[in-house]
Amino acid sequence: MIAENVAFGIIAAAMALGAIGVVRTKNVVHAALYLVVVLAGGAAQFILLGQEFVAWVQVLVYIGAVIVLFLFGIMLTRAPMHPKDSLDNDLRWPAAVTSVFLVGILVGLLVHTFHADKVEVQAPIRTGQITNSIFTTYIIPFEVVGVLLLGALIGAVVLARKD
Amino acid sequence: MLLNEFLILAAFLFCTGVYGVLARKHAVLVLMSIELMLAGVNLNLVAFGAFHNNPIGQVFALFVLTIAAAEVGIGLAIVLLIYRNLHSADLDDVDTLKG
Amino acid sequence: MFFLDQAWLVPLIPALSFVVILLFGKRMPRHGSEVGVVSVGASFVLACGAVVRWIMRVQDAKGGSALGALGRSIGRLGADNAEAPVLPVLHHVTWFQNGGVRLTAGIQIDGLAVMMMFVVTLISLLVHVYSLEYMHGDSRFTHFYAFLSLFTASMLLLVVADNTLELLVGWELVGMCSFVLIGHWWEEKPNSDAALKAFLTTRTGDIGLLTGVIMTFFIVQRATGVGSFNIVALNSAVTNPNAKVGHTLILWCAAALMLAIVGKSGQFPLHTWLPDAMAGPTPVSALIHAATMVVAGVYLGARVYPVFYKGFSIAAGGINPMVAIGGVTVIIGALLAFVQDDIKKVLAYSTISQLGYMVMALGVGAWTAAVFHLFTHAFFKADLFLGAGSVSHSGSHHSFDMKTDMGGLKKYMPQTYKTFVIGTLALAGIFPLAGFWSKDEILVNAGHNDYKLFLVVGLVGAFMTAAYMTRCVYLTFHGEYRGAHAPHAVPHVDEAEHDPIDTTVSVEHDAEVHSPHESNRLITGPLWVLSFFAVFAGFLNFPHFDKFEKWFQPRFPAGFAEILHPVAFNPILATISVLVAGSGIGIAWAYYQGRLPQRLSERNAVALAGKRFLVNKYYLDVLYERVIVGGIKGPIAAGVYWFNQNVIDNVLNYTGRGAQALGRVTYDYVDQKGVDGLVNGLATLTGDSGGEVRKIQTGRLQFYALVLVVAVVVFAGVLWIST
Numbered sequence: 001m002i003a004e005n006v007a008f009g010i011i012a013a014a015m016a017l018g019a020i021g022v023v024r025t026k027n028v029v030h031a032a033l034y035l036v037v038v039l040a041g042g043a044a045q046f047i048l049l050g051q052e053f054v055a056w057v058q059v060l061v062y063i064g065a066v067i068v069l070f071l072f073g074i075m076l077t078r079a080p081m082h083p084k085d086s087l088d089n090d091l092r093w094p095a096a097v098t099s100v101f102l103v104g105i106l107v108g109l110l111v112h113t114f115h116a117d118k119v120e121v122q123a124p125i126r127t128g129q130i131t132n133s134i135f136t137t138y139i140i141p142f143e144v145v146g147v148l149l150l151g152a153l154i155g156a157v158v159l160a161r162k163d
Numbered sequence: 164m165l166l167n168e169f170l171i172l173a174a175f176l177f178c179t180g181v182y183g184v185l186a187r188k189h190a191v192l193v194l195m196s197i198e199l200m201l202a203g204v205n206l207n208l209v210a211f212g213a214f215h216n217n218p219i220g221q222v223f224a225l226f227v228l229t230i231a232a233a234e235v236g237i238g239l240a241i242v243l244l245i246y247r248n249l250h251s252a253d254l255d256d257v258d259t260l261k262g
Numbered sequence: 263m264f265f266l267d268q269a270w271l272v273p274l275i276p277a278l279s280f281v282v283i284l285l286f287g288k289r290m291p292r293h294g295s296e297v298g299v300v301s302v303g304a305s306f307v308l309a310c311g312a313v314v315r316w317i318m319r320v321q322d323a324k325g326g327s328a329l330g331a332l333g334r335s336i337g338r339l340g341a342d343n344a345e346a347p348v349l350p351v352l353h354h355v356t357w358f359q360n361g362g363v364r365l366t367a368g369i370q371i372d373g374l375a376v377m378m379m380f381v382v383t384l385i386s387l388l389v390h391v392y393s394l395e396y397m398h399g400d401s402r403f404t405h406f407y408a409f410l411s412l413f414t415a416s417m418l419l420l421v422v423a424d425n426t427l428e429l430l431v432g433w434e435l436v437g438m439c440s441f442v443l444i445g446h447w448w449e450e451k452p453n454s455d456a457a458l459k460a461f462l463t464t465r466t467g468d469i470g471l472l473t474g475v476i477m478t479f480f481i482v483q484r485a486t487g488v489g490s491f492n493i494v495a496l497n498s499a500v501t502n503p504n505a506k507v508g509h510t511l512i513l514w515c516a517a518a519l520m521l522a523i524v525g526k527s528g529q530f531p532l533h534t535w536l537p538d539a540m541a542g543p544t545p546v547s548a549l550i551h552a553a554t555m556v557v558a559g560v561y562l563g564a565r566v567y568p569v570f571y572k573g574f575s576i577a578a579g580g581i582n583p584m585v586a587i588g589g590v591t592v593i594i595g596a597l598l599a600f601v602q603d604d605i606k607k608v609l610a611y612s613t614i615s616q617l618g619y620m621v622m623a624l625g626v627g628a629w630t631a632a633v634f635h636l637f638t639h640a641f642f643k644a645d646l647f648l649g650a651g652s653v654s655h656s657g658s659h660h661s662f663d664m665k666t667d668m669g670g671l672k673k674y675m676p677q678t679y680k681t682f683v684i685g686t687l688a689l690a691g692i693f694p695l696a697g698f699w700s701k702d703e704i705l706v707n708a709g710h711n712d713y714k715l716f717l718v719v720g721l722v723g724a725f726m727t728a729a730y731m732t733r734c735v736y737l738t739f740h741g742e743y744r745g746a747h748a749p750h751a752v753p754h755v756d757e758a759e760h761d762p763i764d765t766t767v768s769v770e771h772d773a774e775v776h777s778p779h780e781s782n783r784l785i786t787g788p789l790w791v792l793s794f795f796a797v798f799a800g801f802l803n804f805p806h807f808d809k810f811e812k813w814f815q816p817r818f819p820a821g822f823a824e825i826l827h828p829v830a831f832n833p834i835l836a837t838i839s840v841l842v843a844g845s846g847i848g849i850a851w852a853y854y855q856g857r858l859p860q861r862l863s864e865r866n867a868v869a870l871a872g873k874r875f876l877v878n879k880y881y882l883d884v885l886y887e888r889v890i891v892g893g894i895k896g897p898i899a900a901g902v903y904w905f906n907q908n909v910i911d912n913v914l915n916y917t918g919r920g921a922q923a924l925g926r927v928t929y930d931y932v933d934q935k936g937v938d939g940l941v942n943g944l945a946t947l948t949g950d951s952g953g954e955v956r957k958i959q960t961g962r963l964q965f966y967a968l969v970l971v972v973a974v975v976v977f978a979g980v981l982w983i984s985t
Contacts, residue, residue: 004164012172019176019199023183028192035195038176042202045169049213054221054228058205061228066198066235073191073239077252088186089255091968095185098968101975103178109982110170117166119214129218130225138222145229152233159240162247185968193964254963261961 008048015041026087032070039063050124169210176203190242190252194235201231265311266319266351269371272308272379273418275301276386280412287404292394298407299390302414306383309376316376317813323348348372348817352494354424362488370424370493373814374564374633378421381640382554384795386414388788389549392648395784396545396655406446410549413439417554421561425491426475429562433471433526436555437464443550444542456541463535467525467559474518478566481507481515493565494819500568501821509572516573519562520583527559527617530591534883536614537598540606540662544651547606552613552647553640560620564633567624567816571825576627579712585625589719591618594880596726600733601876603665605650608734612689613643615723619704622716628707630803630811630828635704637810638688638696638799645685645792652678652785653738657778664737665744672739674778679739681789686735688796690728690843693836696800702836703803703828710829721842728846736854743778805831 018037025031039062046055134142176199183196205224212220246252279301287294354368369375390410397406416439420432438461445457478496483489484507485499499505500512523529528536539551550556563570563584574582595615602608616639623632654662657675661667672679688695691702701724708717780786803810817823878884958969 005168008164008168012168015172016175016179019179022192022195022199023179023187028189031192031195035198038199038202042206045172045206046209048164049169049209051209051213051221051224054205054209054224057225057228061232062198062202066232069235069239070191070195070198073194073242076243077189077191077246087188087192089188089962089964091964092186094968094972095182095964098185098971098975099178099182101979102181102971103174105975105978105982106174106178107171109978110167110174114167114170117214119164119166119169119210120216121164121213122216125212125216125218125221130221133218133222134225141226145226149229149233152236156236156240159237160243181971185964185971187964257963258961261959 004048008045011041011044011048015045028074028087029071032067032074035070036063036067039067048121049119050121052124053127053130166210166214169206173203173207173210176200176206179203188253188255190245190254191239193254194238194242197238198231198235201227263315263351265308265315266371266376267353269308269312269351269375269379269422270353270369272305272312272383273415273422275305275308275415276411276418277415280408280415283404283408283411287408294404294407295390295394298411299387299394301411302383302387302390305414305418306380306387309379309383312371312376313380316371316373320348320373320813320817323817347820347823350375350494350818352424363490365427365491366425367428368424369422371422372816372818374561374816375422377633377637377814378561379418381637382414382417382421385549385553385640385644385792386410386417388644388648388791389545392548392651392785392788393543393545395782396651397543402446406443406543409439409442410545413443413550413555417558420558424493426478426493426496426566427491429493429565430471430475433522433558433562434468436550436558437461437468437526440464440539440550440555443546444539446543446546447541450541453541456535456538460535460539463532464525467522467532470518470521470525471562474515474522477511477515477518478569481511481569484508484511496566497568497822498819500572501819501825512569512573514573516570517583519566519569520587523559523563523621524587525559526562527556527621528591528614529559529587529618529621530594531882533591533595533614534879534886537602537607537610537879540604540610544606544647544654547610548644548647548651551610552643556613556617557620557636557640560617560624560632560636563621563624564629564636567629568822568825570624571627574625576625577825581713581715582625585622585713585716588618588620588622588625589716591615592622592719592723593618593726596723596730598876598879599730600726601873604662605653605664605668605734605738606647606662608664608730609643609646609650612646612727612731615727616643616689619701619720619723622720623704623707626704626708626713626716627711627825628704628828629826630815631700631703631707633814634803634810635700637802638700638796641792641795641799642685642688642695642697645681645789645796646689648785648789648792649678649682649685652781652789653682655785656781664734667744668738669741670739670743671778674743675739675780677780677786678789681786681793682739683735684793684796686731688800690731690847691724691839692728692843692847693840694800696796696798698836698840699800699803702831702839705839706832706835707829709832709835711827721839724839725842725846728843729850732847732850733854736851740854 015038018034018041021034022031022038025034039058043055043058043063046052046058180196180198180200180203183199184193187193187196205227208220208224208227210220212218212224242252245257249256279297283294283297287297290296350370350372352368352370354366356364356366358365390407393406393410397403400406413436416432416435418432420429420436423429423432441457441461444460445454448454448457475491479489479491482492482495482499485502485505486495490496499507525532536551536556540547542551570576570584574584576582576584592615595611595613595618599608599611599615602611616635620632620635620639623629623635650662653668653671653675654660657671657678658667684695688697691697701720705717705720705724708714708720801807811828815823815826815828875881960966
């Protein structure tokens with residue numbers, strides 16, 4: 001058990017740093033790369049939890065497609081590639097305070113609710129179980145998501161047209 | 164592994180994402196912060212799924228993932244449009260609703 | 263009883279004739295004079311009938327024994343059977359009624375009324391006849407007759423009135439007619455001035471009449487509880503010992519009415535209008551200013567005599583306002599008559615003096631004497647005036663100036679001379695003519711009733727009367743004729759060519775030499791009629807015969823009859839008065855015959871000053887016109903004007919300005935700053951607060967997101983804490 005905790009700790013630290021990096025860096029591209037770190041860390045955590053399917057899906061979709069999309073967006077909007085003065089607006093401090101409060105509340109709530117519940121990972125959940133769930137119980141959300149993706153696709157094309 | 168570890172981590176990610184949404188100037192960075200938040204949510208979902216030993220956690224996380232991807236696509240399209248009209252992706256410049 | 267009951271016809275007929283003459287007179291063959299003469303003649307006939315009827319009524323009343331107990335002895339030599347009260351004939355209609363007050367118009371026919379009706383209609387008739395010749399050819403002949411009729415009607419209305427309000431109406435009407443008739447030839451300014459002076463001076467007295475009449479209303483109200491103007495009620499109220507009328511009210515009423523008498527009857531100090539009124543035609547002077555209108559004051563005094571008797575406490579003797587004013591008037595009128603050159607002015611002052619006698623008689627308690635003197639005076643004074651008119655008409659080329667245009671007319675105008683002398687002797691009070699009896703009665707009453715001072719005044723007045731009238735006769739009829747080619751002194755006409763408006767033909771008249779001649783029969787006829795009365799009227803009150811007293815003295819109400827105590831004839835006093843008058847005639851005659859020192863005023867400074875004082879009419883006219891009227895016209899009017907412009911107008915202006923300033927302040931502060939400030943402030947507040955709130959709408963997405971998150975955090979916190 002200790003190895004898991006250690007692993008968790010390392011990955012968690014990496015993720016935390018990555019998250020802070022996303023929001024604090026002066027370089028837009030670096031922010032995207034920090035996001036990669038966070039997402040990768042997330043995938044690792046999923047594996048730790050025995051949820052392998054979603055871990056690999058996350059790597060594939062999130063890191064593979066979404067981040068690339070971000071980089072495209074950065075490029076197309078002529079975001080400054082080089083470090084600039086500040087990429088923060090003047091709402092920094094209120095936002096910081098609010099976030100701290102929010103985290104405080106959430107943490108307090110969590111600690112209060114879940115005390116010292118343990119996660120027991122007996123066996124990794126098999127893909128077959130997930131697909132069974134998707135295609136039986138959650139078939140409709142699945143289809144809807146499919147339609148949504150279609151809509152998003154068309155929408156993006158329409159929006160980004162140049163004419 | 165304590166459940167709370169994961170949950171607290173997820174909360175941290177979420178709140179960092181909130182800070183990023185509120186405090187960043189560049190539109191794309193805001194979208195990235197949203198991704199952060201969603202990452203936190205995913206972690207939360209999966210942790211609970213693992214806790215209850217139920218695939219439902221993963222299923223939801225899958226859906227969230229998908230939708231996040233769609234949303235990023237649309238979001239960036241909008242950012243592109245904003246950039247085309249204002250020649251700047253700075254969200255402070257988008258203030259035509261200013262009263 | 264027709265004549266007494268229908269006595270209202272007597273004023274009505276001349277009134278109708280006035281309207282007829284005014285409307286149709288110009289088209290008539292005699293220019294309206296026929297209507298005038300006939301109507302006044304008819305009134306005269308009715309008046310005579312009324313007199314006869316009244317006398318019969320009195321005679322009948324004497325016999326009734328049931329009423330005899332109510333009668334009172336009048337206390338004279340050879341006591342007769344007690345005089346029973348004789349009710350006057352009263353008829354009235356109510357023309358206004360409100361609450362308990364009833365205003366009536368009616369007639370009260372008693373001895374005084376019938377006597378006055380007789381006198382007025384007779385003299386008016388004689389004047390109408392006289393004027394046919396005298397005013398012949400006048401451009402306003404018709405107008406003259408119309409107003410003569412109106413005057414007669416008004417005077418008769420005054421005489422038959424049964425309440426003081428009606429009397430007031432008649433009084434004012436005669437005043438107006440006097441004004442119109444005096445100013446008959448108003449083209450000449452002196453004539454219209456004289457008319458105005460007459461009117462305004464009598465108007466001053468009318469203030470007293472109005473207040474007095476109002477007070478009579480309240481006297482009756484105090485006594486009976488219901489106010490009324492009725493004369494019988496008034497006399498009863500005043501003489502009733504049980505009535506609760508205060509003496510002060512009666513005194514004030516008497517004083518107010520005294521003022522009216524002073525104005526109308528030419529007493530001192532309001533006598534100044536009478537001599538000036540001679541500017542009118544001579545018939546007018548004879549009718550109005552000798553015989554009838556001026557005696558309206560004396561008539562008023564006789565009518566409501568109890569008011570004066572009680573008010574002035576005449577029974578007490580000594581002195582009272584009435585007798586004092588009368589006495590003074592006697593003397594000053596007589597004195598002024600001495601220095602007049604105009605024959606009419608001599609007669610005017612003589613009238614003033616004789617009116618003073620009448621008022622003085624009323625003041626000593628001699629009601630019968632006063633009224634009897636009124637009666638006789640009417641005849642001989644009218645005789646004298648018409649005689650003067652005859653002289654001017656035919657003897658002195660229309661001039662009235664004795665010194666320059668008359669003299670020696672005795673041989674040219676014998677009838678005028680004789681009638682004039684008869685009138686003079688009557689006026690002077692020579693036995694056995696009318697004036698003797700009436701004047702003597704005044705004197706004997708004065709002496710008996712403890713007014714010895716005024717007995718002396720009366721005798722002195724008699725002396726002077728005789729003297730100045732002798733002067734007048736001498737200057738007019740004796741000596742040498744002085745007026746061969748005298749110019750027109752008073753411009754008026756007796757022929758159609760001599761219209762006063764058309765002056766071109768007066769030269770022609772001068773070119774013809776009119777030697778003095780006797781006047782037409784239309785003129786001398788009335789003169790003889792009047793002379794007849796001047797001779798024989800006095801015998802009506804012959805001692806022990808006393809018909810005037812018996813017939814005309816008021817017998818009702820009982821209180822009125824009681825206060826009348828005519829004194830019996832005193833032969834000694836009568837002889838004295840005749841001697842006094844005779845001496846007056848004698849001395850004057852001697853003076854003019856040249857046997858007495860002449861031209862005293864030219865040699866003696868005191869005499870000259872005295873003469874100048876008299877010639878200037880005691881400077882009373884100066885006082886009235888320059889001092890009183892001028893003072894009011896000048897300084898007082900200016901002062902009042904100043905007060906009006908500066909004080910009253912200023913009060914208004916400042917009030918206006920104050921309101922304006924207040925308005926401005928209100929506008930500036932209350933409205934502009936206050937109200938508008940409030941409203942604008944509200945608007946600004948709204949705007950500013952909106953502006954503040956608007957800052958929330960930054961338009962920035964992240965700001966909205968922040969707000970959202972903050973809200974969520976807060977909610978979450980609250981929720982967490984509350985569980």
